[in-house]
Amino acid sequence: MTPMKKKTVWAASPYLVWMTAFIAAPLAIVLYFAFTDKAGRFTLANITGLGAYTTVFARSIVLAAAATAICLVLAFPVSYLLSRLRPANQRMMQMLLMLPMWMNFLLRTYAWMSLLEMNGIINRFLGLFGVGPLHLINTSGAVVLGMVYNYLPYMILPLYTIMVKIDSSVIEAAQDLGANAFRVLTRVLIPLSMPGITTGITMVFVPSISTFIISRMLGGGSNLLIGDLIELQFLGNSYNYNLGSAMSVVLMAIVLLCMSFTTADTEEMEAMV
Amino acid sequence: MKRRRALSNACFVLIFSFLYLPIAVLIAFSFNESKSRSVWGGFSLKWYENLFHNEMVLKSFGVSLAVAFAAASVATVLGTLAAIGISRMSRRARGVVMAVSYVPVVNPEIITGVSLMLLFVVMRTGVNGAVSRLLGREAEPFGFGLGTLLIAHITFCLPYVIFNVGPKLRQLDPAIYDAALDLGCSPRQAFFKVVLPQLTPAILSAFLISLTYSIDDFIISYFTSGTVPTLPIAIYSMTKKRVSPEINALSAILFVGILAIILASNAVDSTRERRLRRAARREEGRG
Numbered sequence: 001m002t003p004m005k006k007k008t009v010w011a012a013s014p015y016l017v018w019m020t021a022f023i024a025a026p027l028a029i030v031l032y033f034a035f036t037d038k039a040g041r042f043t044l045a046n047i048t049g050l051g052a053y054t055t056v057f058a059r060s061i062v063l064a065a066a067a068t069a070i071c072l073v074l075a076f077p078v079s080y081l082l083s084r085l086r087p088a089n090q091r092m093m094q095m096l097l098m099l100p101m102w103m104n105f106l107l108r109t110y111a112w113m114s115l116l117e118m119n120g121i122i123n124r125f126l127g128l129f130g131v132g133p134l135h136l137i138n139t140s141g142a143v144v145l146g147m148v149y150n151y152l153p154y155m156i157l158p159l160y161t162i163m164v165k166i167d168s169s170v171i172e173a174a175q176d177l178g179a180n181a182f183r184v185l186t187r188v189l190i191p192l193s194m195p196g197i198t199t200g201i202t203m204v205f206v207p208s209i210s211t212f213i214i215s216r217m218l219g220g221g222s223n224l225l226i227g228d229l230i231e232l233q234f235l236g237n238s239y240n241y242n243l244g245s246a247m248s249v250v251l252m253a254i255v256l257l258c259m260s261f262t263t264a265d266t267e268e269m270e271a272m273v
Numbered sequence: 274m275k276r277r278r279a280l281s282n283a284c285f286v287l288i289f290s291f292l293y294l295p296i297a298v299l300i301a302f303s304f305n306e307s308k309s310r311s312v313w314g315g316f317s318l319k320w321y322e323n324l325f326h327n328e329m330v331l332k333s334f335g336v337s338l339a340v341a342f343a344a345a346s347v348a349t350v351l352g353t354l355a356a357i358g359i360s361r362m363s364r365r366a367r368g369v370v371m372a373v374s375y376v377p378v379v380n381p382e383i384i385t386g387v388s389l390m391l392l393f394v395v396m397r398t399g400v401n402g403a404v405s406r407l408l409g410r411e412a413e414p415f416g417f418g419l420g421t422l423l424i425a426h427i428t429f430c431l432p433y434v435i436f437n438v439g440p441k442l443r444q445l446d447p448a449i450y451d452a453a454l455d456l457g458c459s460p461r462q463a464f465f466k467v468v469l470p471q472l473t474p475a476i477l478s479a480f481l482i483s484l485t486y487s488i489d490d491f492i493i494s495y496f497t498s499g500t501v502p503t504l505p506i507a508i509y510s511m512t513k514k515r516v517s518p519e520i521n522a523l524s525a526i527l528f529v530g531i532l533a534i535i536l537a538s539n540a541v542d543s544t545r546e547r548r549l550r551r552a553a554r555r556e557e558g559r560g
Contacts, residue, residue, distance in 0.1 A: 012358020
């Protein structure tokens, strides 16, 4: 016990005030709005009223899950190959994989907007072969593509971090003992990369299910997601804080549920940061 | 072996084309004479010229920089103090504080955005009502703008500072602090001369992380900025309003700027590493 111990606890007090005022209180207010009506009386109508939006909630979950699955399938081989490169090359490649992430995601999404347009580059290219024009933009496929493009590095990074630690001799041992490529994958590689897989799933699924920009820019008006609904209640034309709060509470519940499946302990969460 | 190398290279080529082709096309069309996003009409720099005369973009870039520096500075100081205080807390208190601190990190950004917006709405009603009653006339001292934007940015930067500085603090040897006291330092001197220098790299990286998060943020700013646009908000309204290659020009400038910063920091890292390795070799030679 040093004399520093007792006194320096007070160093945290400005933060504790800040945390209470700007992290805890806002969430409490969201809860309050979710369970009251415009006059401030307790009601469950906001929550039960969400039944009308079941299709939007279902669409959000399906599209986010599809994007997460595609990211996993793409990122798994890339991360593995990356982890087997020479260390100097690994650093270089990792930097190149992360570089697009430094661009604002609005610009990255805008790039796809101009590629997928009816008279965009892809359709003009296809036109050279007499194909199309295909209806690419304003589809749910375009929304999933936007999610994959924006969040793929979030899957690669945790997978790669865990795979570098896998010793090549473990894989060779499995091969020596007669395992074919498929068995090496299912019995050795996937089980050993599990913590990276679960972290990656959370890191892609959470921003995917809560986005409203990607769906607006690439999905047109017909592919509303939960995020769009919430935005409409707060800044859009719908203007209903109570309903918006109820939607937010449900979105938080979905995210928490997803994380309770995928995040085992706080140490992993610390690694996410 | 050779076939595997080829397969691996093909895989990297595919993933890199997926990641970079859209950006390459975006940048290429910033030099397009015509306004089209898909037909090449000749080389021109006019969109760059337009961009440098675009009031909204320049102003919002200034707002973004100012907010980022202010928010990162405040968050770094508050967060470092918090990390020090938290490290001295009882296990239970620490658990509660850390759990709440995780909220902005794991919550979807849109929830952080709307929850702060609701808080500011409630505050606006309360504060303005109270001040109006006090003055006996209508007054609106509190509203959405730079202030709310700053509060929001400090709030989402703080956890990153705590999670950067906290682990470093745990690695510190408490004996060194005690030794400084034994050798005649006052607690204040021991902190500033012994503890703080050891934390400096972690504090600096926390500051830089906060800076980049703040400059890059769109969603939380969108809900808390009122009518004061940051650069991402200006970009958003540009993509919404009309087709203009000025966005492409802006992307090109940002991309080249980011590339330069990353290459420079990598160069600094690798020279430092080389120097360390050389020093280590020299030590070995001496031993």
